[in-house]
Amino acid sequence: MIKEDRKKQDLFWYVLVAILILIPFIPRVAANSFTQHVFILILLYASMSQAWNIIGGYCGQVSFGHSVFFGIGAYGAGMAIVKYGIVPWPGIVIGSLIATVVAVAISYPCFKLKGHYFAIATFAIVEIFNRLFMVWYWLNGALGLDYPMLKVGWKNFVWYKTKIPYYYGALILFVIIFGIVRFIERNRFGYYLKAVREDQETAEAVGINSAFIKLAAMALSAFLASFCGAFFVQYNFRVEPPMVMSLHVSMLFVLVTILGGVGTFFGPLLGAMILIPLQEYTRVYWGGLGSGVDLILFGFLIILIMVRQPKGIMGLINEFQNYRNRKRRRIISTEAEIN
Amino acid sequence: MKYGCFVILLFQIIKSCINIFFSLKELFYLSYLILPISTVTILNYYLISANFKLKTEGGVRKYYKSFYLSLENILIFLRRKTEVNFCKKISVIVLTVLLAVTVASGAAFAQEKVIKIGTLFPLTGSVALAGTRCKAAVEAAVEVINNAHPEIQVPLAGQEGILDGYKIVLVHADHQGKADIAKAEAERLFNQEKVYSIIGCYNSACTAPASLVAEREGKIFMCGCSSSAALTERGLEYFFRMAPTDQTESLEFCEVMEWMNEAKGANVQTIGIIYENTEFGKHAADEGKAAAAAAGFEVVADVPFSPGATNMNSEVQTLKAKNPDVVFGACLGGDYTLWVRTMKQMDWLPKMCLNYCTGYQDPVITQQLGDDANYFMGGTGYAPEFAELMPAVAAVEKIYEDMVDVPFDSDSIQEAVAVLILAQAIEKAGTLDYDAVRDTLYANEWDSPLSMGGKVAFVPGGQNSKAMSMITQLQGGEYKRVYPVDLATDEVVFPMIPWNER
Amino acid sequence: MFFQIAIDGLLTGMVYALVASGLSLIWGVMDVLNFAHGEFLMLGMYVSYWLGFLMNLDPLISWIASGVFCFLLGVLTYKLIIQHTLSGPSLSALLATFGLSMMLKNIALNRFSPNFRILTGTLLDGKRIFLGNIVLPLPQLITSIFALVVVFIIYYIIKRTRLGWAIQATAMDKSAAELMGINTEKIFLLVFGLGGLCVGIAGGLLPSYLAVHPEVGGLFSLIAFVCVAMGGFGSIPGALLAALLIGLVEALSGFYIAPVFKYVAVFGLYLLIVMVRPKGLFGW
């Protein structure tokens, strides 16, 4: 039965990816660069939130520090292009390795902390990094790194007139990160993550090295997050601390995941699908009025969703499935009665 | 009496609720139309978001038909179902999604003989104040251009519109002070809203990526008051900036110091710089340091602080300890008042205090700080006290004041200049062709009664070479011109009067 | 010089303490991160500002109004939002309060415009006390005294009254408290109200020396979070001590290291303390 379920899920997954690949061929999307922009952001934030989900959702360590890794990845790409004038790829790789090392270094002591203490500690770490990067002269400090005009193409990962390659870039990122998480989820590591989230003592009692598992999850999560950061900066041609390394950025990832459903595979995608268009379109249609009507509405809708369905959208879907199952069971039982 | 305040407060709250509701009224009408359509097409969620063509009647009817069908289904579903609670929950989610869809599918109106111009300012976030003022300034300028105002002594004011009846329509956008949003909004304005040009972005950090978008599109980007000198050093072809840069201001500050030393025997030698640690503040401070080094002054204190500070005790203490003769300040809004008040608490003042284009020029600063605001100095592009120098401003200012209740300040007036110059260039070029307009912009020297000096001309890179600002000093709540000497009206008060003698 | 700076730091710390104690209360009892705390502060400041501006009430009086206002705000927040999110994972309350903070901030922006406003001509405006070389600014001093008094009253309520015991019981074990006949719903409501009250009083007093604008709450709430975590969740004396420490470190590091690094020092200190005592200074 589980195998059948899995097959169904896999099929759904393949269909989803196929649809995503085909989306730019829909004329209306292809003609509208803002729609493309929204799509790219959805994929990017879904990927990023999924990366966060590894540690925050599956492993249950609510970290608000992921913008640090996001930012380091972004700075990796930015430094390679702006300071050294080379292609971004080595910068991305170095950036993500540094991000992983930083993640391990800062989370090793922090994992001693539980619950909210851990969350606040990661808050503090983001603020510290933000302020240090603001005055770090080598990284241009508060001035930020501005991209010069570059040759377009995959070599530089820069395009000016079109967004389709960015879309596919984001899609690759999305498929890789979601693929990794799917693989993890179904294997030993994923189960161990969940065990550590649910009860650390039990996990230890059945032979799980919970400290190692948490560190590994954090490292993986940071590694993937930094790639998203690099993509973000390649997309925006500019990197500065408030843009990539602030509490607001961290919050966004957490928000997307919570909204979709923490610790679920499709949660980040669903969350991004709701939150990003909401954010973008509210801004587009009411942002111009000034006076923050868009953000009032945005905030209100977030509250509304949370009040109505605290478990996120996946909670809603589960409820629906339960309802269907119950109905099915009812049908089966009535059939049995008849027979 | 004291209970009355509660009533007023309550009234305010209710009023605000109603206001918000009415600003959304349009949306509600729209959603009545599109909600049913979206219900059916929810699977095509993203297709709808891309400007679908519902304008043909047939399309609407088709959608309505399918809506009724689906409504029936829903009713049947509801009747069968016992779990209303679940329905409620799902309805909320669906509604939110629909809202997004609805918003996405709103159609823009089309009109003949219109030039769309986008504005891109920080309307929310920490510098929202400046952003809303800049937006209002642009609106005021457009009002002057679009309608006949023979009483206003500004080019294009007398006639209606430009190019024989073209009117300017503004499309406003908000970048919230974030560079990534600025870039996305600039792209949207050009590609979706099809604006002719963008005016913006106040924050230099946002102007940089947004103007790159314009450059790639080959469209004109008019920048009013972003002060980072680096913007015009990038060699962009379609980028124009009206305001003087930090660099100009810094050089002017040093000039003032030299003049004081020579003419007044002030003997000021050391400089302290206090600035918010953001793109803007850092730029200003860097230019300040460079100018000071060139002029042979010594920078003894370099004090960056985080904007939105809760207190500035240690910053002011640091300044006090180093005790520089002159302080260069780059603090915005609330930080500026906090800074001044903290200095008062600490009972310390430099001999002279020069401010960049910042909180110092905010027209409400004298209301907020009262006497404490006096004797500070700064570079000023415009202040109401300049009326005799710039007689044409008053009439435009009236339009502007109706919108935001304050007179122009040096920043916002530059945005108005940007629109006016662009309109003049289009008028003169006689075409909307970008290259022609750009060439015209570069080729001529423009009359601009709203700029100090009355002229605007561009050098390659887009900087307005005629941009200038004056050094003023707040005396008795008014901006008194003190430098350059030939335009000065008042003597500079030196050194600043200590707190306890005021 | 050193004493002057230290005293400035302590005075700032007192205000942090007042803001943090409300947060600590909510946190300790309900295990909810109230992201909108800074916005409560901001609205409290606006109430006080408008009373001062329109009715010429001094902040020394109008703190009562802003306290009551924020109390009601807290109660409403609980009733309309928090109550419903408690059934979900603990993060959903966080998300809801984040939405609330965004909403409140922008409602303020919408209604009051982004102007920064400051009260002039209040009773305490610009008054100072000189103790030898040391200058004590009166507005800050009075605010700090208020802060101390309020924190002690709250502490007293929690430690010495029946209501306080009920709150403590609810904090330790909700279901057990229910079995003991405590109406935990009511306690939660009250605690949220009290949290609002604390921050409202702080907000009422601050406009006498700090400019009010819609973004003013941001850094305060961040520091309040750190105070609370440093002191140990739910511990009012812990929050007080942590806030004083933070004020001190902020001022000293700002002067002796560099002003840009003052928050780095504050957050670094927090990390250090938490590494040594993972449950904060006074953690349960």
Next chain:
Amino acid sequence: MLEVCEVSKKFGSLVANNKISFNVEEGSIVGLIGPNGAGKTTLFNCITGMYRPTSGRVSFQGIDITNLPPYKVARLGAVRTFQIVHSLKEMSVFDNVLIGAYLREKNTEKARELTEQCIEICYLKKLRDNRAGDLAIGLQKRLELARALATNPKLLMLDECMAGLTSTEVNESVNLIKSLRDKGITFLIVEHIMEAVMPIADKVVVLNGGVKIAEDSPEAVVQDNRVIEAYLGQKYGKKCQLNSKERGK
């Protein structure tokens, strides 16, 4: 198999365990009993590495495990359950057991097979897809047992796994333990309920006030005066004596 050698644990000035020593032979069932606060669970935690003993030595199959962290102890094959149930609430019963199975089987498919077996053994088959947090307390205890079992342990340490169960459930558990012992698993059982331990235990260690007061076969322990006074109370002791006499007849 397990040697506990002079283990002491102090919390500040409170001595929870004082120089306790005993051995667990391979293939036997050892009961660890004592009144409330006798230090049973503390000793248990010292053995499994949750606490570090203040002094003394614990070795398992000749390997010193005194200072090993719990997960390493578990990997050696000494697996414990908890007095207060620690099931992984949000996960299904199957997944709970699967976590245990992964200790020995890295391969998911094989681990699943092992899981199915363990579930079957512990009579949890019907509940395999239920959320663990929704189960009744007795079932959760059995689930803990199943999870520990899935790790393929050599020594299974059960901490009050029968407290709070109904008598039928206790019987089921007792039968389960017996059948597992026959498969070669050694047991160390901390227990309150005499009925459960006495009939199955090969040896009983009695603690009181942190000190070991007796170590012998159940029959002998029941007749030990110190034990009777400290723990069982006179009445029960007599009853037991009577019982054994009856059995003797």
